[in-house]
Amino acid sequence: MEVLERIKSINPRIIYVLILVVIAIPLIKPFGLPMMVMQPSKDFYDVVESLKPGARVMISWDYGAGSDVELDPIAKSLLIHLVKKGAKIYATSSIPDGPMFAERSLKVLESLNQQYGSDYVNLGFFAGGESGIAAWAENFESVFRTDWRKTPAAQIPMMEGIKSAKDFDLIVTLNTGPGGYGTPDVWVRQIYVAKNVPLAMGVTAIMGPQTMPYLQSHQIAGLLVGLRSAAEYEALLRAPGIATAQMDAQSAAHTVILILIILGNLGHLADKKHRRKTSK
Amino acid sequence: MLKRTLPLAITFIVGILMVLDYFVKIPSLNTSAASIRGWMPLVTSFAVITGTLNLVAVHSDRIRHRRPGWYNSAALFLFLAVTVIIGLSKGTTAPLYRFLYDKILIPCGSTMAGMTAFFIASASYRAFRATNADSTLLLISAALVMLGRVPIGEFVSNEMPSVAQWIMDVPNMAGQRVFLVCSGIGFMSQCLRIIVGLNRAHLSGNE
Amino acid sequence: MSTSFDTWVAALITLAMFSLAIYKENPVYRLAEHAFIGIGAGHAIVTGVQVIQTSGINPLLKNAEYRLLIPMFFGILLFARYSKSYAYLSRLSMSLIVATGAGLGLRGAVQAQFLNQISATFLPLNSINNILIVVGFVTGLTYFIFSTRYTRYLNGKLSVVPRIGRCFLMIAFGASFGNASMGFLSMLIGRVLFLVRDWLGLSSLR
Structure with a gap:
């Protein structure tokens, strides 16, 4: 009983340091716990797998600092997968921070011998959120006149023949949700509903549950949720990477959180019992 | 007229135009709606700048009146000025720009967001x-x-x-x-209220 | 341990931010926080100016696309809010932006968030999962009837309907909490990984 009392009054800073230490251990010495691949990740993989060589795929980096830990690994695996399928990649972003993260992720394409301008291009930021998506979905050239490096669109070979969203075989948003200018709702409204173009999403774990109704209603073709899905995607590509490596730290931290929840509840039950006794 | 009626009229006409465009096929109406949609990325890119200018106004006020912590506002201005000068003169791929972004902004943003995990851990035994x-x-x-x-x-x-x-x-x-x-x-009713002028929050202030 | 200046700056910034939770609010944290806001605001300005330049000024001056004068005009009007006498002019631009967003949002939401969601719930009642989805959705909706007191219609034995709905909502909240915890921990893991791998050189994870 005394232990539970003590736990209740523990200084939260001790918990913070404990979490830091518990996270650091598996990062220094990984446990290598196995992990199965769930159906949504397989479905997402199949969507990309079904693309024909030369397919045009737009990826929108709709995230900034913080969400990069979860969405960068998804971006990396997706880019590798698209290269394997011989797809042309068009990077863009509905938030000002997006192109900076896109540039970082696109570096993987250089190592895969992809040519900028003919295999992939970073079109940079488009303003306007929902109106912005609606604008380029209808008239691509009016919004993307240059790429992020300020090269005129007319001088970029892979921009030829792109008139609207309908010219893409798949559009993917890597999305951080509210706070971003183009939330998942907005993409569904303007890409799937208005243009009927296949749309897939990679979202942060926080956004995952609320995006599920779009997946079940088939308004999005595939959905990856957070670091877990990123690790599953790496497993499907048989290329375990940084997401897989971080899952052990997730295990360790969640074990601590679950123990804390149990201790907190035991303390609460003990409290209740004690109060009942004293009131008698 | 300019202060209230014209903005309300623009809201109504443009809003209705966008909705009708989806259901009605009248070439002139569809072209007008498409033109207005096409303007939006350009118009809203000005809004991206005005949004940050509000921040400048708040912090310059803090420095002018030497409010507590004014030196932090001065540091904010310094970082803002350096970012803007390098970004506009050398571009966002310049090494110094990438340094500011990758080595200061990303660590700050990620750590700030990550610290929420501390509070989740703490809440898990205090409130859950x-x-x-x-x-x-x-x-x-x-x-x-x-x-x-x-x-x-x-x-x-x-x-x-x-x-x-x-x-x-x-x-x-x-x-x-x-x-x-x-x-x-809720969202649909809010959109309707805006279009018909019952919700005028976007027209408030600036009298 | 890293010998790179860049890594040291990022590591010290990370520690400065951590100091808020582990120690208390302090001048180093405040400085880092303001640097973050300053660079973020600066980046937004740079990106905004780039878009104006590439989609507005350049085509206007180089290709004589005079039709761009209209959106440029509305964009410039937004700056009127900083003038006491002409602030009202910015409302014209605000009306245009808000009305376009409302019109586009309205027509899309009817389909994406309403009709398609309801039609996706019309499932054949041939499996437990389908039954649970239909029951969860219908009973959950009854919990959100605000226009009239639902107890007027769902009283007596029927009062169990919104109660069942509430159970589904609680499970959804729980799933959200579970995922949120995973999301925030991912962010924290990212920073700790940076410290132990890039800064301290204690990890070889790639």
């Missing part, structure tokens, strides 16, 4: 209690999802990931759909 049927259900769902989405869950039981996925796909999906439909109805 099974006090009644509802909170017990919430707690069980959260615990199963947490455990099922990390490899240690599989270590405990092979079925754990499937249980977590089932919660996400079935009861969670049904609940989230309720939120989505209800928030959708």
Whole structure:
């Protein structure tokens, strides 16, 4: 009983340091716990797998600092997968921070011998959120006149023949949700509903549950949720990477959180019992 | 006229135009709607700048009146000025720009967001209690999802990931759909109120 | 341990931010926080100016696309809010932006967030999962009837309907909490990984 009392009054800073230490251990010495691949990740993989060589795929980096830990690994695996399928990649972003993260992720394409301008291009930021998506979905050239490096669109070979969203075989948003200018709702409204173009999403774990109704209603073709899905995607590509490596730290931290929840509840039950006794 | 009637008229006409464009095929109407949509990325890019100018106004006021912490505002101006000068003169791919972004902005933003995990851990033993049927259900769902989405869950039981996925796909999906439909109805009514001029929040201030 | 200046700056910034939770609010944290806001605001200005330049000024001056004068005009009007006498002019631009967003949002939401969601719930009642989705959705909706007191219609034995709905909502909240915890921990893991791998050189994870 005394232990539970003590736990209740523990200084939260001790918990913070404990979490830091518990996270650091598996990062220094990984446990290598196995992990199965769930159906949504397989479905997402199949969507990309079904693309024909030369397919045009737009990826929108709709995230900034913080969400990069979860969405960068998804971006990396997706880019590798698209290269394997011989797809042309068009990077863009509905938030000002997006192109900076896109540039970082696109570096993987250089190592895969992809040519900028003919295999992939970073079109940079488009303003306007929902109106912005609606604008380029209808008239691509009016919004993307240059790429992020300020090269005129007319001088970029892979921009030829792109008139609207309908010219893409798949559009993917890597999305951080509210706070971003183009939330998942907005993409569904303007890409799937208005243009009927296949749309897939990679979202942060926080956004995952609320995006599920779009997946079940088939308004999005595939959905990856957070670091877990990123690790599953790496497993499907048989290329375990940084997401897989971080899952052990997730295990360790969640074990601590679950123990804390149990201790907190035991303390609460003990409290209740004690109060009942004293009131008698 | 300019202060209230014209903005309300623009709101009504443009809003109706956007809605009608979806349902009616009249070439002149469709072209006008498409033109206005085409303007938006350019118009709103000005809004991106005005949004940050508000921040400048607030912090310059703090420096002018030597309010507590004014030197932090001065530092803010310094970083803002350096970022803008390098960004506009050398571009966002310049090494110094990337340094500011990758080595200062990203660590700050990521750490700030990551620190929320501390508060979740702290809340998990202080507030996450099974006090009644509802909170017990919430707690069980959260615990199963947490455990099922990390490899240690599989270590405990092979079925754990499937249980977590089932919660996400079935009861969670049904609940989230309720939120989505209800928030959708709220959003639609708000859009309608804006278009017909009942909601004028965007016209308030600036008298 | 890293010998790179860049890594040291990022590591010290990370520690400065952590100091808020582990120690208390302090001048180093405040400085880092303001640097973050300053660079973020600066980046937004740079990106905004780039878009104006590439989609507005350049085509206007180089290709004589005079039709761009209209959106440029509305964009410039937004700056009127900083003038006491002409602030009202910015409302014209605000009306245009808000009305376009409302019109586009309205027409899309009817389909995406309403009709398609309802039609996706019309499932054949041939499996427990389908039954649970239909029951969860219908009963959950009854919990959100605000226009009238639902107890007027769902009283007596029927009062169990919104109660069942509430159970589904609680499970959804739980799933959200579980995922949120995973999301925030991912962010924290990212920072700790940076410290132990890039800064301290204690990890070889790639």
